[in-house]
Amino acid sequence: xxxxxxxxxxxxxxxDELIQLAGDLIRIPSENPPGDCTEVGEFIAAVLxxxxxxxxxxxxGDGRLNVVSHQGRAGDRHLVLAGHSDVVPVGDVSRxxxxxxxGDVVDGYLRGRGASDMKAGLAGIxxxxxxxHRLGVPLNGRLSLAAVPDExxxxxxxxxxxxxxxxxxxxxxxxxxxxAERTHPTIGQKGSNWFRLTISGRPGHGxxxxxxxxxxxxxxxxxxxxxxxxxxxVPDAPADVRxxxxxxxxxxxxxxxxxxxxxxxxxxxxxxxxxxxxGSATNVVADSCVVEFDTQVPIGLSRAQVLxxxxxxxxxxxxxxxxxxxxxxxxxxxxxxxxxxxxxLVDVLSELTGEQAEGVLQWASSDxxxxxxxxxxxxxxxxxxxxxIHGFDERAPVADVVLAAKTYALTALRYLGxxxx
Numbered sequence: 001x002x003x004x005x006x007x008x009x010x011x012x013x014x015x016d017e018l019i020q021l022a023g024d025l026i027r028i029p030s031e032n033p034p035g036d037c038t039e040v041g042e043f044i045a046a047v048l049x050x051x052x053x054x055x056x057x058x059x060x061g062d063g064r065l066n067v068v069s070h071q072g073r074a075g076d077r078h079l080v081l082a083g084h085s086d087v088v089p090v091g092d093v094s095r096x097x098x099x100x101x102x103g104d105v106v107d108g109y110l111r112g113r114g115a116s117d118m119k120a121g122l123a124g125i126x127x128x129x130x131x132x133h134r135l136g137v138p139l140n141g142r143l144s145l146a147a148v149p150d151e152x153x154x155x156x157x158x159x160x161x162x163x164x165x166x167x168x169x170x171x172x173x174x175x176x177x178x179x180a181e182r183t184h185p186t187i188g189q190k191g192s193n194w195f196r197l198t199i200s201g202r203p204g205h206g207x208x209x210x211x212x213x214x215x216x217x218x219x220x221x222x223x224x225x226x227x228x229x230x231x232x233x234v235p236d237a238p239a240d241v242r243x244x245x246x247x248x249x250x251x252x253x254x255x256x257x258x259x260x261x262x263x264x265x266x267x268x269x270x271x272x273x274x275x276x277x278x279g280s281a282t283n284v285v286a287d288s289c290v291v292e293f294d295t296q297v298p299i300g301l302s303r304a305q306v307l308x309x310x311x312x313x314x315x316x317x318x319x320x321x322x323x324x325x326x327x328x329x330x331x332x333x334x335x336x337x338x339x340x341x342x343x344x345l346v347d348v349l350s351e352l353t354g355e356q357a358e359g360v361l362q363w364a365s366s367d368x369x370x371x372x373x374x375x376x377x378x379x380x381x382x383x384x385x386x387x388x389i390h391g392f393d394e395r396a397p398v399a400d401v402v403l404a405a406k407t408y409a410l411t412a413l414r415y416l417g418x419x420x421x
Contacts, residue, residue, distance in 0.1 A: 003137055003418045007409050010131050015402055019110065021047065022123035022401060023103035025085075026112035030149075032086035037149035040085045041065025044126065044147050051130040058167065060150075064157035067147040068167055069129065072139035072416065079341070079415050080144045080174040080376070081129060081408060083122035084151035084158060084367060087114035088390050095392045109385070109395040117389045120396045121177025121382025122147060124405040132412065141416035144168060151367050154192065154328030159367040163374045171376045173341030173415060175408060178366050179384030182400060183349060183357040184251060186380045187342055188244065188334025190266070191297030192365035193306050194327035197223055199278075199289045199319065206283040213285030217278040219319050220289040226317035227293065230269040233309060235300025237267070241334060245299060248361035257387045265363045269306055270296045292326065296363060299332040330369035334361065339377040341415055348410040349381070352403060381407060 011018070030040040041057060044067045048055040058066040067085075090100035090113050098104075102112045110120055129145045146168065150158035162168065180186055199220050204213025237245055249263030271293060278289030297306055307323065314321055335342055337359055349357035359379060371378040383400035 004410060004413055006135060007131060007137065007413065008406060010135060011128070011402070011405055011409060014127070014131065018123060018127045018405055019105060019398060019401065021127055022110055022120045023105070025119040025123055026103035026110070026114050027101050029101055030086050031089045031113070032150065032152040033089065035086055035150060035153065035155065036063030037065050037085050038063045041067050041147070041149065044085065047126060048130065051133060053130065053133050058162065058165070060157035060161045062157060064149040064155070066149065066158065066162050068162070069145045070142060071129070071133055072141055072143045073419070075141035075416065077141040077173065077416050078144065078171045079141065079412055080146055080168055080171045081125040081177070081412070082146040082148065082159065082174055082367065083118055083125050083177040084148050085122060086149050086152050087117065087119070088152050091392065097393055105398055108398050110398055110401060111395045113394055115394050115396040116179045116384035116386070117394070118178055118382050120401045121179065121404060124383065124401060125177050125408055128405050128408040128412070131409065137413070138419035139412070139416045140419045142170070143412055143416060144171065148367065154194065154365070159370040163370055168376070173339070174371050174376050174378040175341065175345060175411060176366065176368055176371070176378060176380045177382035177404065177408070178368070178380035179386060179389055180381045181255065181386060182403070183353055183355050184360045185345060185349065185357070186362040187337060187359035188299070188361045189332070189365055189368060190299070190361070190363055191303055191332040192328035192330045192369070193295045193297050193303045194325065194329065195293055195295070195307070195310070196324045196326050197291045197293070197321040198324070199223065199291070199321045201285065201287045201289070203287040204285040206285055209285055215285050216289035217286040220276065220278060220291050222317050223314055223319045223321060224273055224291060226313045226319065227271055227310060229313050230271050230295060230306060230309060233269050233301060233306065235267055235298045237298070237300035241299055244334070244337065244361060247358070251360050265296070266361060267298050267300070269298065269301065270363070296365065297332055299334070302331060303329065328365045330365055330373070333369050333372040335372065335377045335379055341377050342379050344415045345379060345381060345407065345411045348407050348414065352406055352410070
């Protein structure tokens with residue numbers, strides 16, 4: 001019996017264990033903000049240690065616990081299975097139709113905050129890692145597990161901190177269990193360019209507006225409208241990635257739940273006005289307003305170009321503002337479709353589903369940017385009900401949780417090889 005057959009059989013027979021682990025992870029709140037992942041990090045370490053796996057807890061401070069483990073032997077290849085343990089806030093609990101941290105299974109779906117993004121995927125890599133250890137698979141290379149915090153706000157104390165510490169030095173490939181469509185892992189992403197505008201006004205009595213005082217809130221409104229012009233920037237993507245962009249646009253258009261024309265996000269700067277804070281009282285002319293933007297930069301443009309255009313648009317609108325970067329900051333980044341880690345996972349996924357799998361771009365940002373900035377080819381694949389990510393009633397199909405675990409396992413076996421085969 002081959003190692004692939006043994007591993008798949010073990011995963012099939014321990015499905016309940018996998019789903020129980022995913023539910024347990026969901027039931028541990030780890031919202032970011034505030035971002036404290038102490039409890040969930042200690043739980044993950046306990047699961048690994050109970051399985052007899054040597055595990056390190058690396059504390060980056062502020063409750064950001066990174067959990068790392070290694071198995072296998074030194075070889076030409078070193079694969080990292082990674083995932084983040086923090087989740088976005090649940091929001092208005094009254095708008096959920098079930099408890100946000102339920103962690104239960106109903107009608108074939110795992111339910112709760114983080115089910116799709118990305119505790120089901122995180123459970124998949126942990127369980128796969130444990131199964132490979134349990135069976136004593138003689139991997140012909142090194143396999144690492146990294147469960148990190150601080151991803152949801154682009155914080156510096158998760159993957160960035162871990163890679164900067166040299167903990168994963170020598171890695172030649174990585175798989176992050178981020179949510180993806182069932183047969184379309186993501187192999188590249190737009191750049192992330194969050195920034196804050198601080199606009200100062202001149203206070204006065206509200207009854208005298210607009211004749212007296214300078215209203216910072218009104219100036220902010222002008223800035224918001226002006227910055228919509230970022231969408232009109234034209235990227236110049238490298239020739240060797242244009243096919244990937246076109247394929248990603250076509251795939252996006254075919255997906256359900258999105259408006260027609262959604263593929264345009266891949267060759268435009270998107271602009272989200274995420275947070276506005278201004279003024280001190282209803283009857284006082286606002287002396288300050290702070291606006292936070294999330295812009296995503298397409299391949300073929302840079303953050304510097306976008307920020308330069310921000311300055312131009314503000315000047316054209318006659319708005320004076322202080323522009324400060326915050327949160328996620330990265331350039332557009334991707335892994336070549338012919339990189340070995342991409343080829344192996346896509347081939348495995350095609351075999352397991354009986355459908356043609358292929359890598360596409362994603363329009364958001366993630367820890368993949370950090371791996372690529374350290375020279376590590378990476379792609380992302382995890383179970384999800386994509387329409388529920390960051391929303392109410394988040395859930396993920398149980399069948400896809402199992403599929404993802406099998407995909408991680410076979411990818412690891414084929415990418416690293418097995419010593420006695």
